[in-house]
Amino acid sequence: MESKYTLPSKSPLKTIGPNIRNGIIPLKRKLPGGENNGNAKILKPNGVAAPALATNKANGHQQHQPSPSKPSKMQLEQQRQALPVTGCKKRLLEEIHKTDTLLIMGETGSGKTTQIPQFLLEAGFGKKGMIAVTQPRRVSAITIAKRVAQEQQCQLGELVGYTVRFEDCTTPKTRLRFMTDGFLLRDSLADSLLRNYSVIMLDEAHERTVSTDVLFGVVKMAQRKRKLLNLDPLKVIVTSATMDIDHFGQYFGVKGMYLEGRTHPVRVMHAKESQSDYLHATLVTLFEIHRNTPSNHDVLIFLTGQEEIEAMAQQIRQIAKTNLSSIAGVRVFPLYAQLPQNKQLECFLPAPPNARKIVLATNIAETSVTIPGIRCVIDAGFVKRRIYSPATGLDILRVVRISQAQAWQRCGRAGRDAPGTCYRTYTEQEMKSFEKMPTPEILRSNLCSTVLQLLALGFDCKRFEFLDKPPAEALDAAYKKLESLGAIQNVAPKPTITVLGRKMNRFPIDPQYSKLLLTASQFGCMEEMLSLVAVLSSENIYVSSVEKREQAALAHAKFHSKHGDHLTLLNVFSAFLKTEKIKLWCHDNFLNTRNLSYARDVRKQLLDIAEHLNLPINSCGDNFDQVRKCLLMGLFDNIAELQRDNFYLTITGRQRAKIHPSSVFHGKYRPEYILFSEIVLTEKNFLRQVTEISPEWVAEVVPNFAHLSRIKVST
Numbered sequence: 001m002e003s004k005y006t007l008p009s010k011s012p013l014k015t016i017g018p019n020i021r022n023g024i025i026p027l028k029r030k031l032p033g034g035e036n037n038g039n040a041k042i043l044k045p046n047g048v049a050a051p052a053l054a055t056n057k058a059n060g061h062q063q064h065q066p067s068p069s070k071p072s073k074m075q076l077e078q079q080r081q082a083l084p085v086t087g088c089k090k091r092l093l094e095e096i097h098k099t100d101t102l103l104i105m106g107e108t109g110s111g112k113t114t115q116i117p118q119f120l121l122e123a124g125f126g127k128k129g130m131i132a133v134t135q136p137r138r139v140s141a142i143t144i145a146k147r148v149a150q151e152q153q154c155q156l157g158e159l160v161g162y163t164v165r166f167e168d169c170t171t172p173k174t175r176l177r178f179m180t181d182g183f184l185l186r187d188s189l190a191d192s193l194l195r196n197y198s199v200i201m202l203d204e205a206h207e208r209t210v211s212t213d214v215l216f217g218v219v220k221m222a223q224r225k226r227k228l229l230n231l232d233p234l235k236v237i238v239t240s241a242t243m244d245i246d247h248f249g250q251y252f253g254v255k256g257m258y259l260e261g262r263t264h265p266v267r268v269m270h271a272k273e274s275q276s277d278y279l280h281a282t283l284v285t286l287f288e289i290h291r292n293t294p295s296n297h298d299v300l301i302f303l304t305g306q307e308e309i310e311a312m313a314q315q316i317r318q319i320a321k322t323n324l325s326s327i328a329g330v331r332v333f334p335l336y337a338q339l340p341q342n343k344q345l346e347c348f349l350p351a352p353p354n355a356r357k358i359v360l361a362t363n364i365a366e367t368s369v370t371i372p373g374i375r376c377v378i379d380a381g382f383v384k385r386r387i388y389s390p391a392t393g394l395d396i397l398r399v400v401r402i403s404q405a406q407a408w409q410r411c412g413r414a415g416r417d418a419p420g421t422c423y424r425t426y427t428e429q430e431m432k433s434f435e436k437m438p439t440p441e442i443l444r445s446n447l448c449s450t451v452l453q454l455l456a457l458g459f460d461c462k463r464f465e466f467l468d469k470p471p472a473e474a475l476d477a478a479y480k481k482l483e484s485l486g487a488i489q490n491v492a493p494k495p496t497i498t499v500l501g502r503k504m505n506r507f508p509i510d511p512q513y514s515k516l517l518l519t520a521s522q523f524g525c526m527e528e529m530l531s532l533v534a535v536l537s538s539e540n541i542y543v544s545s546v547e548k549r550e551q552a553a554l555a556h557a558k559f560h561s562k563h564g565d566h567l568t569l570l571n572v573f574s575a576f577l578k579t580e581k582i583k584l585w586c587h588d589n590f591l592n593t594r595n596l597s598y599a600r601d602v603r604k605q606l607l608d609i610a611e612h613l614n615l616p617i618n619s620c621g622d623n624f625d626q627v628r629k630c631l632l633m634g635l636f637d638n639i640a641e642l643q644r645d646n647f648y649l650t651i652t653g654r655q656r657a658k659i660h661p662s663s664v665f666h667g668k669y670r671p672e673y674i675l676f677s678e679i680v681l682t683e684k685n686f687l688r689q690v691t692e693i694s695p696e697w698v699a700e701v702v703p704n705f706a707h708l709s710r711i712k713v714s715t
């Protein structure tokens with residue numbers, strides 16, 4: 001049968017932009033043995049092995065298969081030595097000593113994330129403060145910290161640790177701390193000079209998350225101030241395989257460095273013809289791989305979201321069950337943000353012998369992570385992107401084409417521990433039409449948290465030194481929203497943060513939810529609101545079961561509140577907190593133990609902050625109307641009114657939507673007015689987590705909003 005793939009001829013670096021290598025100091029790899037043989041080259045993804053591979057072959061690494069047991073100290077050391085970055089260690093450290101800011105580009109898998117922090121540690125940079133390494137996502141911060149702790153032969157949390165929101169795995173001994181960019185940003189609120197740190201490495205800079213973009217400005221400012229105050233300098237290292245180095249170079253006023261060399265080659269295959277159904281094309285490709293490659297070549301497939309992933313996982317498992325099928329002997333692992341953390345980490349374990357691991361992931365696995373065993377990547381070329389509309393104040397979720405940079409990042413997930421292949425279910429011609437870089441998040445996000453955090457740091461967002469300035473419309477919308485929450489006073493000559501706003505910033509959650517906590521005691525429902533916000537901050541607490549759908553629905557129905565989803569969540573969580581044998585109880589009730597336990601930990605932390613702020617910790621008992629009224633204090637923009645055609649119309653933004661099928665109201669009762677946690681605008685618009693409210697409450701609780709809104713109040 002003819003393969004529908006053809007080999008491309010493009011180099012990833014050329015696709016990023018013609019000026020990509022302007023002003024870059026190439027760092028040639030020093031091969032073991034001393035002299036630089038000058039052979040190191042950028043891998044061309046046309047199946048030709050990079051010269052660097054020869055070294056790996058010599059070290060026996062090309063043949064390396066992930067061993068099911070833990071790698072030995074010697075194996076780890078050999079792997080470290082074989083990484084291209086290791087050959088540049090001396091030069092790199094010289095540069096770091098010479099300059100305060102360094103931009104480093106290097107191929108995916110060359111060792112930037114795992115090795116550079118260790119070079120710094122070994123060179124003594126951890127003595128005058130911690131070495132911080134930021135990641136755009138929790139899963140990468142955790143898995144990389146684990147790997148580096150293993151390489152350093154230490155317990156995770158001692159010399160090497162990690163901190164992500166609501167989870168701190170560090171001790172006073174920690175010198176190398178991996179963290180999410182969001183955490184470092186919060187940390188800067190406590191100390192804008194970031195004195196706990198001697199070096200900050202902002203990794204995966206191309207991802208351009210809002211937090212990383214804000215951190216660029218924050219670290220620049222901290223560097224300047226530390227210099228003025230004669231404090232120890234703050235070293236800043238920005239790393240990526242696919243960043244726009246000219247743009248970054250201009251912003252930081254430095255030249256970039258390019259680390260040459262790649263560990264293992266990745267062959268890239270494109271679909272010969274355009275595919276009308278990328279899911280079908282992906283499955284067919286998987287079958288081809290399964291038929292034609294050894295079973296220990298694991299496969300990573302990039303899809304767009306939870307539903308798509310679960311549907312395909314189900315499909316593959318079902319096909320695999322039929323003994324006659326050609327796809328027997330596979331283990332399927334989903335990987336997406338809403339999945340509980342322990343489930344996310346399962347795919348990082350080796351597959352059982354003779355079984356092929358198939359990981360179905362969203363873009364969460366696109367950068368930074370190494371999933372051991374992956375030799376093949378199937379890239380469907382799409383991503384689900386959240387886009388904020390300042391005009392409506394709503395987020396829209398859209399499935400869109402990935403950027404070229406993302407395509408190369410995805411490709412880089414193969415060839416981490418052996419040579420690999422990337423199958424693109426789109427044509428080479430189609431790829432040329434993809435945008436070069438994804439639009440930075442800051443240009444398409446709700447900026448409320450950012451504006452508030454920066455104001456707390458003393459910066460007005462409108463004057464802040466951004467790498468790319470966010471749209472004025474989005475900034476205005478954020479200032480307006482924060483003003484309506486009472487977090488800021490937006491008066492000339494510049495906006496100021498209020499006492500309430502400062503308190504809101506103490507909670508590591510969205511301002512509208514911190515407002516709920518700061519006003520709950522006035523409604524006498526602090527205990528309840530702490531629980532509710534904690535559950536809302538954690539991932540899905542319900543377990544859905546395809547085989548036992550009815551049983552699960554019956555179990556969940558026991559907790560239903562006639563008032564809606566928020567109080568139902570509260571019922572579940574309150575029952576959980578009173579339970580002793582939580583595992584058994586969660587199992588019987590189709591609830592997720594891990595996520596509920598996480599919510600319990602979050603609640604503790606929120607309670608700590610609330611006590612610190614001297615907020616009265618009171619309870620409303622059974623008077624749940626107080627909880628519903630209090631919800632209005634933060635979510636007053638999220639009210640919708642029932643229309644004659646059974647759709648709802650949001651009061652702010654005037655969007656038509658239906659109640660999400662997961663709601664307790666779905667298919668049953670339609671209240672006239674509801675308050676929702678979130679509206680998701682896709683092909684179908686859905687309101688998620690809804691609670692019935694009485695229109696009279698709006699005037700009582702948020703009179704300013706009632707005045708502006710069009711809610712009909714019968715008096």
Ligand SMILES: Nc1ncnc2c1ncn2[C@@H]1O[C@H](COP(=O)(O)OP(=O)(O)OP(=O)(O)O)[C@@H](O)[C@H]1O
Pocket residue numbers: 083106107108109110111112113114115143144147240241263367368369370372412415416417
């Ligand atoms: N958790 C892990 N398990 C096994 N091997 C790993 C792990 N993490 C890293 N490695 C090995 O170390 C190599 C370097 O990984 P590292 O994340 O440092 O590269 P990188 O240059 O930062 O890549 P990227 O730009 O894709 O983030 C990988 O190619 C892989 O061989």
